[in-house]
Amino acid sequence: MEYETVGAAVDGSAVGQPQYKVKSKRKPLEVFMNTLFFLCGMVAVACVLVISVYLVISGLPAILEIGPINFLFGTRWYASTEDFGIFAIILTSISGTAGAIIIGVPIGLMTAIFLAKVANPKLAKVIHTAVELLAGIPSVVYGLVGMILLVPAIRVAFNLPSGATLLAAIIVLSIMILPSIISVSETALRAVPREYEEASLALGATHIETVFRVTVPAARSGIATAIVLGIGRAIGEAMAIIMVAGNVANMPGLLTSVRFLTTAIASEMSYASVGSLHRDALFSIGLVLFLFIMMINVFLNVFIKNKKEA
Amino acid sequence: MENRTLSPSRRLYDRGLRTLLYVCGFLTCALLVLIIGYIFYRGVPYVTAELLTTQTSYINDTIGILPNILNTIYLVVLAMVIVLPLGVGAAIYLTEYATNRKLVSIIEFATETLTGIPSIIFGLVGMLFFIQLVGWKTGVLAGGLTLVVMILPTIVRTTQESLKTVPDSYREGSLALGAGKWHMIRTVVLPNAIDGIVTGCILAVGRIVGESAALLYTAGFGLVLNDFFTSLESSSASLTVALYVYASERGETNVAFAIATILMVLTLIINLSASLVGRKLKK
Numbered sequence: 001m002e003y004e005t006v007g008a009a010v011d012g013s014a015v016g017q018p019q020y021k022v023k024s025k026r027k028p029l030e031v032f033m034n035t036l037f038f039l040c041g042m043v044a045v046a047c048v049l050v051i052s053v054y055l056v057i058s059g060l061p062a063i064l065e066i067g068p069i070n071f072l073f074g075t076r077w078y079a080s081t082e083d084f085g086i087f088a089i090i091l092t093s094i095s096g097t098a099g100a101i102i103i104g105v106p107i108g109l110m111t112a113i114f115l116a117k118v119a120n121p122k123l124a125k126v127i128h129t130a131v132e133l134l135a136g137i138p139s140v141v142y143g144l145v146g147m148i149l150l151v152p153a154i155r156v157a158f159n160l161p162s163g164a165t166l167l168a169a170i171i172v173l174s175i176m177i178l179p180s181i182i183s184v185s186e187t188a189l190r191a192v193p194r195e196y197e198e199a200s201l202a203l204g205a206t207h208i209e210t211v212f213r214v215t216v217p218a219a220r221s222g223i224a225t226a227i228v229l230g231i232g233r234a235i236g237e238a239m240a241i242i243m244v245a246g247n248v249a250n251m252p253g254l255l256t257s258v259r260f261l262t263t264a265i266a267s268e269m270s271y272a273s274v275g276s277l278h279r280d281a282l283f284s285i286g287l288v289l290f291l292f293i294m295m296i297n298v299f300l301n302v303f304i305k306n307k308k309e310a
Numbered sequence: 311m312e313n314r315t316l317s318p319s320r321r322l323y324d325r326g327l328r329t330l331l332y333v334c335g336f337l338t339c340a341l342l343v344l345i346i347g348y349i350f351y352r353g354v355p356y357v358t359a360e361l362l363t364t365q366t367s368y369i370n371d372t373i374g375i376l377p378n379i380l381n382t383i384y385l386v387v388l389a390m391v392i393v394l395p396l397g398v399g400a401a402i403y404l405t406e407y408a409t410n411r412k413l414v415s416i417i418e419f420a421t422e423t424l425t426g427i428p429s430i431i432f433g434l435v436g437m438l439f440f441i442q443l444v445g446w447k448t449g450v451l452a453g454g455l456t457l458v459v460m461i462l463p464t465i466v467r468t469t470q471e472s473l474k475t476v477p478d479s480y481r482e483g484s485l486a487l488g489a490g491k492w493h494m495i496r497t498v499v500l501p502n503a504i505d506g507i508v509t510g511c512i513l514a515v516g517r518i519v520g521e522s523a524a525l526l527y528t529a530g531f532g533l534v535l536n537d538f539f540t541s542l543e544s545s546s547a548s549l550t551v552a553l554y555v556y557a558s559e560r561g562e563t564n565v566a567f568a569i570a571t572i573l574m575v576l577t578l579i580i581n582l583s584a585s586l587v588g589r590k591l592k593k
Contacts, residue, residue: 033492037407040399044466045420047459051427051435058438110334118331127335130342132585136577137345138520140550141570144557145345148352148567175341182338206316208324236428238523239550243558262430262523269437269527286434290427297426301419 052290059287062280071284077249077259079268084281086261086288092166092252093261093292096241097234099170100177104234105227107174108181109216112226115182116189117211135179143243146172151244158255164246166258172240177230184229188222189215225300232296236289238262261289346574353571356564365535373565377535378552379572381450384538385529385548386518388454389461390511396458397465398500398507404466405473406495425463432460433524440528447543453529460524461514468513472506473499509587516580519573522550531555549573 063071066084074085111131115124146168155163192215200210216223238260246257247267259267265282272279316324364374400417408414436456446452476499484494500507530545533552547555549569557566 030490030492034407037399037403040396041403041408041413041417043396044400044424044462045417047462048420048423050439051431051459054435054438055431107334107337110331111338114331114335118328119335123335127339129581129585130339132581133346133577134338134342136516136520136581138522138550138573138577140522140553140557141349141573142345144553144566144570145348147557148563149348178338178341206320206324208327209320212327232426232428236426236430238428238430239554243554262428265430265434266523266526269434283434283438286431290431293426293428293431294423297423300426301422 055283055287055290058280058283060284062277062284063287065277066281071281072288075251077264079272079278082277084277084284086264086281086285088249088251089259089261089264089285090288092250092258093235093289095252096166096169096173096245096258096260097231099166100173100234101227101230102174103170104174104177104230105181108178108226108230109185109223111178112182112185112189113211113216116186117207117215131179131182134175135183139176139237139240140243142172142176143240146240146244154255160255162246162257164244164257165255166245166252167254169241169245169258169260170254172244173234173237176237176240177233180233181226181230184226185219185223188219188226191222192218228296228300232293232300235292235296236262238266242266261285261292265289349567349570349574352564353567353569353574356568357571358568361565361568366533373556373562375549375552375565375569375572377533378547378549378569380535381529381541381546382519382548382550384450384541384546385454385457385525386515388450389457389518390515392455393458393461393465393514394511397462397510398469400462400466401469401473402495402499405470406491406499421463421466424459425467429460429521429524432456433527436524437527448528448530448532448545449541449543450529450538450546451542453525453546453548456524456528457518457521460521461517464514464517465507465510468510469503469507472503472510475506476502505587505590509584512580512584512587516577516584519576519580520550522548522554525551526554 062084066074070085072085072090073087074083075087076083076085077089111127115127119127147164150168150171151163153163154160154165154168196214196218197210200214201207205213241260242263245260245263247259247263248257249259249264250256252258264285268278268282272282360372361374362379363376364372365377366373366375400421404414404417408417433456436452436459440446440452440455441448480498480502481494484498485491489497525548529548529551531547531551532545533547533555534544536544536546549572553566553569553573556562556569
């Protein structure tokens with residue numbers, strides 16, 4: 001009896017009427033839900049499109065008015081005389097990011113190696129919690145601590161009139177990118193097959209030699225991803241460095257007050273009057289920053305794709 | 311034992327790098343302890359009942375952050391109410407419904423791109439779109455919607471991951487009993503993925519609480535106490551923006567540290583609850 005029922009249902013699903021009836025009753029709802037979820041999925045795509053289109057529409061006029069060469073390679077940024085050249089600002093963003101990478105990557109990578117390969121599990125867990133907390137601290141809090149602790153320290157150490165410098169921004173940025181570098185490279189290090197390490201150990205290499213000469217090279221694509229993510233975070237950070245970098249559009253120097261792409265937008269938008277060239281130029285800075293980020297994204301995708309193929 | 315047989319240079323390499331690893335591991339911890347310790351040391355004495363329950367008054371020359379606490383809550387509520395169905399829906403589409411591989415990869419690429427965009431760009435476009443184009447006034451509505459776009463990828467990704475952990479046999483069992491697709495998702499898939507979705511929400515709330523750059527020109531700098539509906543279209547500073555205003559424009563360092571203390575406590579609570587839910591998920 002039971003067998004017959006099952007058999008009937010199987011047959012029914014192919015051609016039988018009962019199954020068809022149930023389907024037709026549910027169909028409108030199913031189609032509706034499918035469409036609804038499809039629309040939810042397309043929201044992300046729509047947002048990316050709107051963001052790109054808006055940045056181009058609002059960023060291009062000022063670039064065209066000032067002239068692309070003058071805008072990108074002009075070294076003077078004075079709103080009062082309508083000089084809008086962002087070369088110094090671009091260089092500041094690049095050198096600030098580079099500095100943060102130079103300090104942050106070695107420390108972050110070493111911590112990741114420590115967590116993945118050397119520390120005992122209990123200690124690793126404690127440090128892991130610390131890293132997660134570092135990632136959760138709001139950027140204005142980093143800025144505040146930098147402004148109160150770091151900036152005066154730099155002023156005293158280098159005997160400057162003000163400690164709000166590129167150096168302060170670099171230090172704050174390198175702490176801020178630590179969590180993403182640590183967690184991504186730790187995952188990469190843990191994913192290295194044990195056989196690689198065992199082979200190296202069997203050949204007589206010490207644990208440390210194995211880690212540095214076998215595990216780290218084997219995890220290099222993951223570590224590269226971590227570095228690129230760090231670059232992305234550093235170049236896009238605004239509120240922490242606005243409080244420590246001094247905000248004067250100088251050519252970058254370790255001990256000069258500087259202005260980043262992000263901080264230019266954040267600090268000047270409030271007083272640039274609507275419709276002015278100044279305000280449009282700030283949108284153009286947003287466009288330049290966006291192009292930087294998109295370049296990093298494309299680079300990252302190529303990397304991840306390579307990793308998947310390998 | 312092992313080290314005795316090593317040549318001096320190898321022993322140096324081994325010892326040197328091992329020490330360096332320990333130093334870096336402890337440096338990371340020390341940084342955290344230093345930052346948290348310093349914030350609490352400077353901020354805790356100034357977290358007073360008056361600060362928490364009043365608004366800033368120029369007449370009495372007192373500072374209160376109640377409006378900012380409320381604005382942060384408004385932003386969290388508004389953004390979460392909108393982003394939760396949207397993000398979970400998108401994740402359901404990607405894992406359960408989508409049949410076109412190309413479309414899936416386009417949507418996933420878009421979410422990844424959104425993850426990488428800096429918050430100041432969200433703020434900029436949010437201002438251009440919601441305030442200049444749509445014509446709303448600076449306030450919680452524009453700020454909250456900007457945040458929705460910003461945290462959408464977090465919700466989509468965590469939901470997607472937890473949907474993937476639901477075994478296919480559950481789905482097959484449900485479908486074999488005659489359930490429709492939506493009925494199956496509602497009664498079988500979602501309840502089994504709820505822990506991951508909750509973790510995602512907690513992470514998203516953490517991002518909203520800590521966000522500042524995206525809110526500067528969308529939600530604004532206002533320090534006045536408003537109810538929810540008034541705040542939608544009147545300039546309302548969140549806790550983070552208030553910290554920035556008090557620290558760098560008013561020079562009220564103590565108030566800034568008090569706000570930082572509150573933000574740190576919130577961060578601790580959020581991290582703790584996320585890891586608790588995560589642990590439950592693993593079981």
